[in-house]
Amino acid sequence: MDENPALTPETAHMPKREKLVIIGNGMAPGRMLEVLLDLAPEKYDIAIFNAEPRVNYDRILLSPVLSGEKSFEEIIIHGDGWYIDHGITLYKGHKVVEIDRAAKLVRSEHGAVEAYDRLVIATGSLPIIIPVPGATRPGVLTYRDLDDVTAMLLASKSRGDAVVIGGGLLGLEATAGLAEQGMKVTVVHLMPTLMERQLDASAGHLLAKALERRGITVLTGANTKEIMGGTHVTGVRLEDGREIPASLVVMAVGIRPNIALAKQAGIETHRGIIVDEQLRTSDPAIFALGECAEFGGATFGLVAPLYEMAKVLAATLADREAAFAPAATATKLKVTGINLFSAGDFADAPGREEIVLRDAARDVYRRLVLEDDRLVGTVMYGEVSDGVWFFDLIKSGAPVGAMRETLIFGEAYASGAPLDPMAAVAALPDEAEICGCNGVCKGKITAAITSKGLTDLDGVRAHTKASASCGSCTGLVEKLLQLTLGETYLPGKPAGICPCTDLGHGDVRRLIIARELKTIPDVMQALQWKSSGGCAKCRPALNYYLLATWPGEYKDDAQSRFINERVHANIQKDGTYSVVPRMWGGMTSANELRAIADVVDKFAIPAVKVTGGQRIDLLGVRKDDLPAVWRDLNRAGLVSGHAYGKALRTVKTCVGTDWCRFGTQDSTGLGIRLEKFLWGSWTPAKVKLAVSGCPRNCAEATCKDVGVICIDSGYEIHFAGAAGLDIKGTEVLGHAKTEDEALEIIAGLIQLYREQGYYLERIYKWAKRVGTDTIRQLIMEDRERRQALLARFIHAQKFSQTDPWAERAMGAEAHEFSPLADLSRLEAAQ
Amino acid sequence: MSVDMIDIGRVDDVPLRGARLVQTAMGPLAIFRAEDGALYAVDDRCPHKLGPLSQGIVHGHHVTCPLHNLVIDLRSGEALGPEGGCVKTYPIEARAGRILLDVSALRRRGAA
Numbered sequence A: 001m002d003e004n005p006a007l008t009p010e011t012a013h014m015p016k017r018e019k020l021v022i023i024g025n026g027m028a029p030g031r032m033l034e035v036l037l038d039l040a041p042e043k044y045d046i047a048i049f050n051a052e053p054r055v056n057y058d059r060i061l062l063s064p065v066l067s068g069e070k071s072f073e074e075i076i077i078h079g080d081g082w083y084i085d086h087g088i089t090l091y092k093g094h095k096v097v098e099i100d101r102a103a104k105l106v107r108s109e110h111g112a113v114e115a116y117d118r119l120v121i122a123t124g125s126l127p128i129i130i131p132v133p134g135a136t137r138p139g140v141l142t143y144r145d146l147d148d149v150t151a152m153l154l155a156s157k158s159r160g161d162a163v164v165i166g167g168g169l170l171g172l173e174a175t176a177g178l179a180e181q182g183m184k185v186t187v188v189h190l191m192p193t194l195m196e197r198q199l200d201a202s203a204g205h206l207l208a209k210a211l212e213r214r215g216i217t218v219l220t221g222a223n224t225k226e227i228m229g230g231t232h233v234t235g236v237r238l239e240d241g242r243e244i245p246a247s248l249v250v251m252a253v254g255i256r257p258n259i260a261l262a263k264q265a266g267i268e269t270h271r272g273i274i275v276d277e278q279l280r281t282s283d284p285a286i287f288a289l290g291e292c293a294e295f296g297g298a299t300f301g302l303v304a305p306l307y308e309m310a311k312v313l314a315a316t317l318a319d320r321e322a323a324f325a326p327a328a329t330a331t332k333l334k335v336t337g338i339n340l341f342s343a344g345d346f347a348d349a350p351g352r353e354e355i356v357l358r359d360a361a362r363d364v365y366r367r368l369v370l371e372d373d374r375l376v377g378t379v380m381y382g383e384v385s386d387g388v389w390f391f392d393l394i395k396s397g398a399p400v401g402a403m404r405e406t407l408i409f410g411e412a413y414a415s416g417a418p419l420d421p422m423a424a425v426a427a428l429p430d431e432a433e434i435c436g437c438n439g440v441c442k443g444k445i446t447a448a449i450t451s452k453g454l455t456d457l458d459g460v461r462a463h464t465k466a467s468a469s470c471g472s473c474t475g476l477v478e479k480l481l482q483l484t485l486g487e488t489y490l491p492g493k494p495a496g497i498c499p500c501t502d503l504g505h506g507d508v509r510r511l512i513i514a515r516e517l518k519t520i521p522d523v524m525q526a527l528q529w530k531s532s533g534g535c536a537k538c539r540p541a542l543n544y545y546l547l548a549t550w551p552g553e554y555k556d557d558a559q560s561r562f563i564n565e566r567v568h569a570n571i572q573k574d575g576t577y578s579v580v581p582r583m584w585g586g587m588t589s590a591n592e593l594r595a596i597a598d599v600v601d602k603f604a605i606p607a608v609k610v611t612g613g614q615r616i617d618l619l620g621v622r623k624d625d626l627p628a629v630w631r632d633l634n635r636a637g638l639v640s641g642h643a644y645g646k647a648l649r650t651v652k653t654c655v656g657t658d659w660c661r662f663g664t665q666d667s668t669g670l671g672i673r674l675e676k677f678l679w680g681s682w683t684p685a686k687v688k689l690a691v692s693g694c695p696r697n698c699a700e701a702t703c704k705d706v707g708v709i710c711i712d713s714g715y716e717i718h719f720a721g722a723a724g725l726d727i728k729g730t731e732v733l734g735h736a737k738t739e740d741e742a743l744e745i746i747a748g749l750i751q752l753y754r755e756q757g758y759y760l761e762r763i764y765k766w767a768k769r770v771g772t773d774t775i776r777q778l779i780m781e782d783r784e785r786r787q788a789l790l791a792r793f794i795h796a797q798k799f800s801q802t803d804p805w806a807e808r809a810m811g812a813e814a815h816e817f818s819p820l821a822d823l824s825r826l827e828a829a830q
Numbered sequence B: 001m002s003v004d005m006i007d008i009g010r011v012d013d014v015p016l017r018g019a020r021l022v023q024t025a026m027g028p029l030a031i032f033r034a035e036d037g038a039l040y041a042v043d044d045r046c047p048h049k050l051g052p053l054s055q056g057i058v059h060g061h062h063v064t065c066p067l068h069n070l071v072i073d074l075r076s077g078e079a080l081g082p083e084g085g086c087v088k089t090y091p092i093e094a095r096a097g098r099i100l101l102d103v104s105a106l107r108r109r110g111a112a
């Protein structure tokens, strides 16, 4: 770069600048330069040597590049333009091979030489290669830089087998990424549980299960003995003799500070390059920064402390006072769909207490470790949104006694008088760091929102990088958006169910289970409902959640149901009702039709219509007549069709092998079987099924909540279709060989939906929210879980398969169907 | 103004957070019993499109109309929300477990 700003006319008269040389262009020096250029833009001429042939990029986002979620361009921190703008000379692909301390010079392997007044060594770390036979065979990779990712992506094209050695953060991110690329991956981990440095055994176990559900094999307590193969790897042999075939082996067993260059120059080193509080090495003109530095006997492998070092070094280089003091760190595994967070120190020790929350049904695990009334560590799996808050409590060391009881439920429920998180964020000073990964402070975010006219999270991410890395500060960034934009900001996170509460559906469902809330008044009390009796929106939702969570135990609250579900008929615009009897799989008979005809005559029912759901609707029935109409219909075997319920509606079928020349299976029979198995169950929203006998699909199965297409080899099961307000074709859930298997899959799916769906959320919307892949994995790839779901469904059905019409024809809920008093004659007489 | 309270039934016959109907020559009346036991009598006709309010969900001292979700304050008969509207209310009280309704007000409704 010949445009040395020191020589341009404007600056020529200024005192000669000092020369700052940096070895290594990773994340730590990148951050240091940003701060330094702010503090003292004119002080130095800067040159950087980087062994990697590229600009500074966000190393922690290599995993999203590996999994295909991001491109390299998206993770660049400083593009070429940035170096030019700041007059910095960047030697790309120049590895420094010598520091001449006497002459104050450095030299690269290609012979470039720079003299320095001050030198920064920021050479990062080197991946550890375990010295087993075969470790250097082609096909064995490490995971550290973009070249490693490129090599892995290339290898994954084969879609073959891969072994990742090391079940820590890096190893698991590599594992998930390779699996995402279509490889069959086995993780080999020496310790008994995964990520043992960040997670306790319980969370490690949940993590292993989640990975296994993705088809990944997890071997813990497994020691690698040899990497097999000839000119290329063919597999890994373990100590116990097992052999795992692999065309790619990734070693991710740890890192070692890269100190060779410093050592060779005679600078004092231990595990890392020893530095003082100002990051100065044993040579006062030389500093060390980042993973290669060792302070107080510790080295650091996460960006947050390295960024802290960067700030201190920038201040030191700008001749200001600053001192490095390492703080607690937090870890998050960046694998989409797996939520995991840990912070602080969570080891068992005398004098420590722990609080644990588990929700086995939904794989939620939380552990808090307290010492002297202060939070010192946390491990969270599943639901991690409170991680930032816990981490703040750890860092601040504030006493938590007052909110101990509810601490585990997180910020929203922690104190009797709910602390206002908004006010807390508003009170933060502008310098408060919001995004730890990217070191973005509050002032920078609010300034970007105002000056760039940003209106949403994506905008803030694009302009400031806040919340763009590990995402754990997303909640804070959203609060800043809300504070800065006021009413106009519509957050993307789930809003409260209704004005009676700020809690979203997910929170409420979770808390009903966690706190064993069993009545609507209990829920309202415990979760601090803001209205006394709820409203027409939250009460039906709560009634459903309680019913679905505590089958057989919870007593249905009729007054919290919409009128249709209360009286088991559909209200019409004139206050009359419609009656739709079940016609199993759309089949009917002369006897049923005769009963319907008789009822129509007897009660002078004004309209009879064939519905779009393959059954018959009697419209305009007077409410008082309903029990008598049902009694007559019951006599012919006709029961409620639940056309009014958030429940199983119709199962449409086609004629199938019984009659059709193309039929491959008994679609009518399967439809009837499904309907008889599923009827009566309450669901978050209505559920409609269809079974078609062949791919001609006459029952329109591919736009239903659940659809089955019969084929020669069995049953193709579809789900998440829509054909009402939205139109959407179904997704394939999986294949079943037998009717029994189809039934098990479908009932499992419906139970999962019953447990996870938000009230009024149809299956296609639920699937969109939680991910069709996730659902597919849970149902199709985890037989054990599916059978557990099936068992819970069968249990719940015990309490719901009674015909509500028969009960009412026998006199139940009689008050619904008769007036309290008739004053018409009395009035007329007067 | 004359008052003519007549007994129309037992308080317990109206479900808590629910309603019952009373037929009158001028059309149905909805008798509501709020969560706290308060009784209300209003015309069973929503100001919006005549929906039967007695079939709605009762919450606090309000009912949500079953047809299009208008919320009525039972104490005043006023509809909440920008569209507004109002339904007529009648004097009603509980005494010794029985419900007393002022039928003179009903007659005045007929006359009005």
Ligand code: SRM
Binding pocket: A570, A571, A572, A578, A580, A609, A610, A611, A612, A613, A614, A615, A616, A617, A643, A649, A650, A688, A722, A723, A724, A725, A726, A762
């Ligand atoms: C009777 C029927 C129309 C007909 O004459 O054919 C009908 C009638 C009503 N539908 Fe429907 N739907 C009927 C088939 C359908 C179908 C077709 C189907 O099931 O194959 C659909 C599209 C598929 C679907 O479910 O998405 C359909 C999509 C809807 C929707 C839109 C739902 C959505 O989330 O997109 C509503 C509105 C709602 O549920 O909130 C609705 C709501 C209604 C309501 C309940 C409106 C209401 O709240 O009063 C109507 C009640 C009439 C009554 O009293 O019986 N109806 N409705 C059909 C009854 C089928 C049955 O035998 O039970």
Ligand SMILES: Cc1cc2nc3c(=O)[nH]c(=O)nc-3n(C[C@H](O)[C@H](O)[C@H](O)COP(=O)(O)OP(=O)(O)OC[C@H]3O[C@@H](n4cnc5c(N)ncnc54)[C@H](O)[C@@H]3O)c2cc1C
Binding pocket: A023, A024, A025, A026, A027, A028, A029, A049, A050, A051, A052, A059, A060, A061, A062, A063, A094, A095, A096, A097, A122, A123, A124, A125, A143, A144, A145, A170, A173, A258, A261, A289, A290, A291, A292, A300, A301, A302, A303, A304, A306, A332, A334, A470
């Ligand atoms: C896949 C992956 C995921 C990660 N995820 C997270 C995470 O989620 N959270 C977190 O906090 N941390 C994470 N980390 C760790 C984090 O990326 C590192 O702590 C951080 O990048 C270290 O910064 P650094 O500047 O010290 O070193 P580096 O970023 O490693 O930079 C060192 C640079 O120096 C160059 N170099 C070395 N020797 C020489 C030489 N002699 N001459 C010239 N150049 C040289 C190297 O080529 C390299 O480019 C992750 C790391 C990886 C690899």
Ligand code: SF4
Binding pocket: none
């Ligand atoms: S489409 Fe459905 S909801 Fe609409 S008018 Fe027809 S029956 Fe009613």
Ligand code: FES
Binding pocket: B046, B047, B048, B049, B050, B051, B065, B066, B067, B068, B069, B070
């Ligand atoms: S009739 Fe009551 S809201 Fe429409």
